[in-house]
Amino acid sequence: MYRILGKTLAIAVLSTLASLLISFAFVPMLGGKVAGAGLVMTIVCPIAISIPASLAHFYQAEKLRSANLALAQARDELAAAYARLQHQAQRDALTGVLNRAAFMAELEAQSRAGVHGGLLFIDVDHFKSVNDRFGHAAGDEALSAIGTVLAGLSRGNDIVGRLGGEEFAVFLHQASPERMLDHSQTIREAVAAIDLQTPAGIRIALGISIGAFHCAPRFDPVEALAAADRNLYRAKSAGRNTVVA
Incomplete structure (x- = not known):
């Protein structure tokens, strides 16, 4: 969970920086000024959008990663069990040599x-x-x-x-x-x-x-x-x- 929160905060910071960079680059070119409510919106909007979206994305990705790991482990266990069964099917139970x-x-x-x-x-x-x-x-x-x-x-x-x-x-x-x-x-x-x-x-x-x-x-x-x-x-x-x- 801490990894998801860390990634989410990182995305929020990057989104905010990108929003500020775009605002300060283009708003003055259009004759405007990044200040007051505009500055607040430049900061708040990317945070308000990126945090829930990132949380949902990373949470689902983590669930998928865990499911893939569990699936890989189950596949390995199944392969090992099959190998054991195959070995047992070929062996004489009393002596251990081939039947x-x-x-x-x-x-x-x-x-x-x-x-x-x-x-x-x-x-x-x-x-x-x-x-x-x-x-x-x-x-x-x-x-x-x-x-x-x-x-x-x-x-x-x-x-x-x-x-x-x-x-x-x-x-x-x-x-x-x-x-x-x-x-x-x-x-x-x-x-x-x-x-x-x-x-x-x-x-x-x-x-x-x-x-x-x-x-x-x-x-x-x-x-x-x-x-x-x-x-x-x-x-x-x-x-x-x-x-x-």
Whole structure:
């Protein structure tokens, strides 16, 4: 409000000065004299006109400025909320990695981009027994811990997702077959090293089987995942807690 009053007074002063300047410049040229009532009118009129007009103008301008600021803030908040919702829609609520739909969409994007890489299909060994022996809360904690390990070991352009239940998938961007196998073993060892304990202090041993498949450029995501799944089945048949490529 003080800013509006300050601007209004400034306009009143400038209007008065302009009125005086015009009067003293032109009235004598017309044979008149700026004095008495004429001088008073020269001062009073611009003040009487400019103050209410300026107040109304600046008040409306301030309201418009405040409305624009509020609108910009609301737009930013809406954009942030949309980004959060979009992020949440792509994420598995329990593990924080991509959900199946988002993972497959990202895998399709990698294929369209013409990149190659290693696709890992991961299954937690004997997960049902973890739920049966220690409860579903322990099972959820195990899945969350595995998701954290997978995400922590990934590089910038790698993709990590939970396909459902105790199944995860990882795509290693531009990875060679050698890196794919090395990374698979690193993941397997990291999961085995997870220190997960029950409230009673009993350690819950975790193991994973991995089916790995190296994807050539322009690979078919569905076929590649099926190939990795077949290798996962072979890993399960070979005794679990192993990698088959």
